[in-house]
Amino acid sequence: MEEVITSRFSKELVKKVDQAVSRGHFRSRSDALRVMVEEYLIEHPELFLGEGTRELLTETPTMSDDELEGLGSRLFKGLSVARLVAEGRR
Protein backbone atom coordinates (compact mmCIF):
# COMPACT_ATOMS: atom_id res chain seq x y z
CA MET A 1 0.00 0.00 0.00
CA GLU A 2 1.50 3.29 -1.03
CA GLU A 3 0.54 6.82 -0.25
CA VAL A 4 1.25 9.93 -2.29
CA ILE A 5 2.52 12.86 -0.25
CA THR A 6 3.23 16.42 -1.27
CA SER A 7 6.33 18.19 -0.04
CA ARG A 8 8.15 21.44 -0.76
CA PHE A 9 11.86 21.52 -1.63
CA SER A 10 14.23 24.34 -2.48
CA LYS A 11 15.23 24.66 -6.16
CA GLU A 12 18.82 23.81 -5.22
CA LEU A 13 17.77 20.57 -3.55
CA VAL A 14 15.56 19.58 -6.50
CA LYS A 15 18.46 20.31 -8.85
CA LYS A 16 20.74 17.97 -6.89
CA VAL A 17 18.12 15.22 -6.87
CA ASP A 18 17.61 15.62 -10.62
CA GLN A 19 21.36 15.41 -11.19
CA ALA A 20 21.51 12.14 -9.25
CA VAL A 21 18.60 10.81 -11.35
CA SER A 22 20.15 11.93 -14.65
CA ARG A 23 23.40 10.21 -13.69
CA GLY A 24 21.52 6.96 -13.29
CA HIS A 25 21.73 6.62 -9.50
CA PHE A 26 17.93 6.52 -9.28
CA ARG A 27 15.10 5.67 -11.67
CA SER A 28 13.12 8.83 -10.94
CA ARG A 29 12.71 11.73 -8.53
CA SER A 30 10.22 9.67 -6.61
CA ASP A 31 12.62 6.71 -6.42
CA ALA A 32 15.44 9.01 -5.26
CA LEU A 33 13.41 10.56 -2.49
CA ARG A 34 12.07 7.19 -1.35
CA VAL A 35 15.59 5.74 -1.13
CA MET A 36 16.91 8.81 0.68
CA VAL A 37 14.13 8.73 3.25
CA GLU A 38 14.53 4.97 3.77
CA GLU A 39 18.30 5.25 4.23
CA TYR A 40 17.98 8.18 6.59
CA LEU A 41 15.53 6.24 8.75
CA ILE A 42 17.82 3.18 8.79
CA GLU A 43 20.80 5.32 9.81
CA HIS A 44 18.90 7.12 12.54
CA PRO A 45 17.30 4.49 14.77
CA GLU A 46 17.44 7.04 17.58
CA LEU A 47 14.34 8.61 16.03
CA PHE A 48 12.33 5.64 17.29
CA LEU A 49 14.27 4.76 20.43
CA GLY A 50 15.14 6.22 23.80
CA GLU A 51 11.71 6.35 25.41
CA GLY A 52 12.54 3.42 27.72
CA THR A 53 15.74 5.08 28.91
CA ARG A 54 13.96 8.36 29.55
CA GLU A 55 11.28 6.51 31.53
CA LEU A 56 13.95 4.66 33.53
CA LEU A 57 15.49 7.97 34.53
CA THR A 58 12.32 9.94 35.17
CA GLU A 59 10.54 7.23 37.12
CA THR A 60 13.39 6.41 39.48
CA PRO A 61 14.12 8.23 42.72
CA THR A 62 17.01 10.63 43.06
CA MET A 63 19.22 9.33 45.87
CA SER A 64 22.03 11.01 47.74
CA ASP A 65 25.47 9.39 47.89
CA ASP A 66 24.77 8.23 51.44
CA GLU A 67 21.46 6.67 50.40
CA LEU A 68 23.11 4.96 47.41
CA GLU A 69 25.93 3.69 49.62
CA GLY A 70 23.33 2.28 52.01
CA LEU A 71 21.53 0.63 49.11
CA GLY A 72 24.85 -0.60 47.70
CA SER A 73 25.84 -2.12 51.05
CA ARG A 74 22.71 -4.31 50.92
CA LEU A 75 22.72 -4.87 47.15
CA PHE A 76 26.36 -5.92 46.95
CA LYS A 77 26.57 -7.64 50.35
CA GLY A 78 28.91 -10.61 50.03
CA LEU A 79 29.54 -9.80 46.36
CA SER A 80 32.57 -8.28 44.72
CA VAL A 81 31.52 -5.55 42.28
CA ALA A 82 34.82 -5.99 40.44
CA ARG A 83 33.94 -9.65 39.90
CA LEU A 84 30.31 -8.85 39.02
CA VAL A 85 31.37 -6.37 36.34
CA ALA A 86 33.99 -8.83 35.02
CA GLU A 87 31.36 -11.60 34.84
CA GLY A 88 29.21 -9.34 32.71
CA ARG A 89 32.09 -8.98 30.25
CA ARG A 90 32.50 -12.71 29.66
Next chain:
Amino acid sequence: MRTLLYLDTNIILARYAPDEPQHDEAKNLLVKIEEGKLAAVTSILTLIEVVSTTSRAYERFKDKAESIKREEVAGAFLRRVINIRNLDFIPMGGEISINVEEQRVKLPALFAVALEIGSKTGVKTLDNIHLAAASIASRIYGQKIDYFITLDEDLLKHKEEIKDLIEVKVATPAEISEMTFDS
Protein backbone atom coordinates in the same frame (compact mmCIF):
# COMPACT_ATOMS: atom_id res chain seq x y z
CA MET B 1 47.07 20.62 33.59
CA ARG B 2 44.89 18.37 35.74
CA THR B 3 45.61 14.68 35.88
CA LEU B 4 43.22 12.89 33.53
CA LEU B 5 41.90 9.50 34.57
CA TYR B 6 39.87 6.87 32.79
CA LEU B 7 37.45 5.23 35.21
CA ASP B 8 36.40 1.65 34.70
CA THR B 9 32.82 0.77 35.68
CA ASN B 10 34.00 -1.23 38.70
CA ILE B 11 35.56 1.91 40.26
CA ILE B 12 32.28 3.80 40.14
CA LEU B 13 30.38 0.87 41.61
CA ALA B 14 33.08 0.19 44.23
CA ARG B 15 32.42 3.71 45.55
CA TYR B 16 28.91 2.52 46.50
CA ALA B 17 29.92 -0.95 47.76
CA PRO B 18 31.34 -0.64 51.31
CA ASP B 19 32.33 -4.33 51.36
CA GLU B 20 34.59 -3.89 48.32
CA PRO B 21 38.27 -4.00 49.42
CA GLN B 22 39.13 -0.70 47.67
CA HIS B 23 35.85 1.07 48.48
CA ASP B 24 37.55 3.86 50.47
CA GLU B 25 40.11 4.54 47.76
CA ALA B 26 37.41 4.53 45.05
CA LYS B 27 35.31 6.90 47.14
CA ASN B 28 38.24 9.29 47.71
CA LEU B 29 38.95 9.26 44.00
CA LEU B 30 35.37 10.14 43.11
CA VAL B 31 35.37 12.92 45.71
CA LYS B 32 38.53 14.42 44.17
CA ILE B 33 36.96 14.23 40.72
CA GLU B 34 33.76 15.94 41.88
CA GLU B 35 35.82 18.62 43.62
CA GLY B 36 37.63 19.27 40.34
CA LYS B 37 41.03 18.19 41.65
CA LEU B 38 41.14 15.45 39.02
CA ALA B 39 39.51 15.16 35.60
CA ALA B 40 37.99 11.88 34.50
CA VAL B 41 36.40 10.19 31.54
CA THR B 42 34.74 6.88 30.92
CA SER B 43 32.96 5.12 28.09
CA ILE B 44 29.23 5.26 27.49
CA LEU B 45 29.53 1.49 27.92
CA THR B 46 29.90 2.24 31.64
CA LEU B 47 26.27 3.37 31.76
CA ILE B 48 25.11 0.01 30.40
CA GLU B 49 27.40 -1.89 32.76
CA VAL B 50 26.14 0.08 35.76
CA VAL B 51 22.57 -0.81 34.88
CA SER B 52 23.26 -4.47 34.08
CA THR B 53 25.53 -5.04 37.10
CA THR B 54 23.13 -3.50 39.61
CA SER B 55 20.28 -5.35 37.95
CA ARG B 56 22.12 -8.69 38.23
CA ALA B 57 23.02 -7.97 41.85
CA TYR B 58 19.31 -7.38 42.43
CA GLU B 59 18.67 -11.04 41.57
CA ARG B 60 20.12 -12.00 44.92
CA PHE B 61 18.79 -8.95 46.68
CA LYS B 62 15.14 -9.22 45.60
CA ASP B 63 14.08 -11.80 48.19
CA LYS B 64 15.02 -9.51 51.04
CA ALA B 65 12.50 -7.23 52.64
CA GLU B 66 12.93 -4.28 50.29
CA SER B 67 10.18 -2.35 48.57
CA ILE B 68 12.38 -0.90 45.85
CA LYS B 69 11.97 -2.40 42.37
CA ARG B 70 14.78 -3.67 40.16
CA GLU B 71 14.32 -0.82 37.66
CA GLU B 72 14.40 1.72 40.47
CA VAL B 73 17.70 0.34 41.76
CA ALA B 74 19.29 0.35 38.31
CA GLY B 75 17.80 3.75 37.50
CA ALA B 76 18.97 5.32 40.76
CA PHE B 77 22.58 4.27 40.13
CA LEU B 78 22.36 5.29 36.47
CA ARG B 79 21.02 8.72 37.39
CA ARG B 80 23.83 9.29 39.88
CA VAL B 81 26.56 8.15 37.49
CA ILE B 82 25.31 10.48 34.76
CA ASN B 83 25.42 13.29 37.33
CA ILE B 84 28.99 12.76 38.52
CA ARG B 85 30.61 16.16 38.14
CA ASN B 86 33.77 16.40 36.00
CA LEU B 87 33.21 12.93 34.54
CA ASP B 88 32.84 13.00 30.75
CA PHE B 89 31.48 10.18 28.67
CA ILE B 90 33.31 9.18 25.51
CA PRO B 91 30.73 8.71 22.73
CA MET B 92 30.67 6.03 20.04
CA GLY B 93 31.79 8.56 17.43
CA GLY B 94 30.80 8.77 13.78
CA GLU B 95 30.80 5.76 11.51
CA ILE B 96 33.84 4.45 9.71
CA SER B 97 33.31 2.36 6.57
CA ILE B 98 35.28 -0.83 6.20
CA ASN B 99 35.30 -2.35 2.73
CA VAL B 100 36.27 -5.94 2.05
CA GLU B 101 35.88 -6.77 -1.63
CA GLU B 102 32.15 -6.27 -2.39
CA GLN B 103 31.05 -5.95 1.23
CA ARG B 104 30.89 -2.75 3.23
CA VAL B 105 30.41 -2.56 6.99
CA LYS B 106 29.90 0.66 8.89
CA LEU B 107 31.35 0.71 12.40
CA PRO B 108 31.12 3.42 15.06
CA ALA B 109 34.63 4.88 15.54
CA LEU B 110 34.75 3.38 19.05
CA PHE B 111 34.20 -0.14 17.69
CA ALA B 112 36.73 0.38 14.92
CA VAL B 113 39.41 1.26 17.48
CA ALA B 114 38.27 -1.63 19.73
CA LEU B 115 38.59 -3.97 16.77
CA GLU B 116 42.16 -2.81 16.22
CA ILE B 117 43.04 -3.17 19.92
CA GLY B 118 41.30 -6.56 20.11
CA SER B 119 43.53 -7.93 17.39
CA LYS B 120 46.61 -7.04 19.45
CA THR B 121 45.65 -7.99 23.01
CA GLY B 122 44.25 -10.92 24.88
CA VAL B 123 41.67 -8.95 26.84
CA LYS B 124 37.93 -9.56 26.82
CA THR B 125 35.61 -8.01 24.23
CA LEU B 126 34.06 -5.34 26.44
CA ASP B 127 37.43 -4.55 28.00
CA ASN B 128 38.56 -3.71 24.47
CA ILE B 129 35.77 -1.14 24.21
CA HIS B 130 36.94 0.55 27.42
CA LEU B 131 40.52 0.61 26.15
CA ALA B 132 39.31 2.02 22.83
CA ALA B 133 37.39 4.75 24.67
CA ALA B 134 40.54 5.65 26.63
CA SER B 135 42.51 5.78 23.40
CA ILE B 136 39.89 7.98 21.71
CA ALA B 137 39.68 10.25 24.78
CA SER B 138 43.36 11.08 24.44
CA ARG B 139 42.70 12.25 20.90
CA ILE B 140 39.57 14.23 21.84
CA TYR B 141 41.19 16.01 24.79
CA GLY B 142 44.57 16.42 23.17
CA GLN B 143 45.91 15.17 26.48
CA LYS B 144 46.93 11.65 27.22
CA ILE B 145 45.00 9.73 29.82
CA ASP B 146 47.39 9.53 32.75
CA TYR B 147 45.90 6.43 34.34
CA PHE B 148 43.32 3.83 33.44
CA ILE B 149 41.86 3.06 36.86
CA THR B 150 40.37 -0.38 37.27
CA LEU B 151 39.82 -3.28 39.63
CA ASP B 152 39.51 -5.76 36.76
CA GLU B 153 41.99 -8.56 37.35
CA ASP B 154 42.29 -9.35 33.66
CA LEU B 155 43.11 -5.76 32.70
CA LEU B 156 45.58 -5.48 35.58
CA LYS B 157 47.23 -8.69 34.39
CA HIS B 158 47.69 -7.14 30.92
CA LYS B 159 48.85 -3.72 32.22
CA GLU B 160 52.24 -3.77 30.49
CA GLU B 161 50.72 -4.84 27.19
CA ILE B 162 48.07 -2.09 27.47
CA LYS B 163 50.68 0.54 28.32
CA ASP B 164 52.66 -0.37 25.21
CA LEU B 165 49.57 -0.38 23.02
CA ILE B 166 47.62 2.74 24.05
CA GLU B 167 50.28 4.49 26.15
CA VAL B 168 48.16 4.56 29.28
CA LYS B 169 49.25 3.25 32.66
CA VAL B 170 46.81 0.84 34.28
CA ALA B 171 46.44 1.17 38.05
CA THR B 172 44.11 0.43 40.95
CA PRO B 173 42.66 3.20 43.15
CA ALA B 174 44.96 2.03 45.98
CA GLU B 175 48.03 2.39 43.77
CA ILE B 176 47.30 6.01 42.93
CA SER B 177 45.79 7.06 46.27
CA GLU B 178 49.18 8.09 47.65
CA MET B 179 50.12 10.20 44.65
CA THR B 180 50.02 13.98 44.71
CA PHE B 181 48.22 15.40 41.71
CA ASP B 182 48.63 18.80 40.12
CA SER B 183 45.42 20.82 40.31
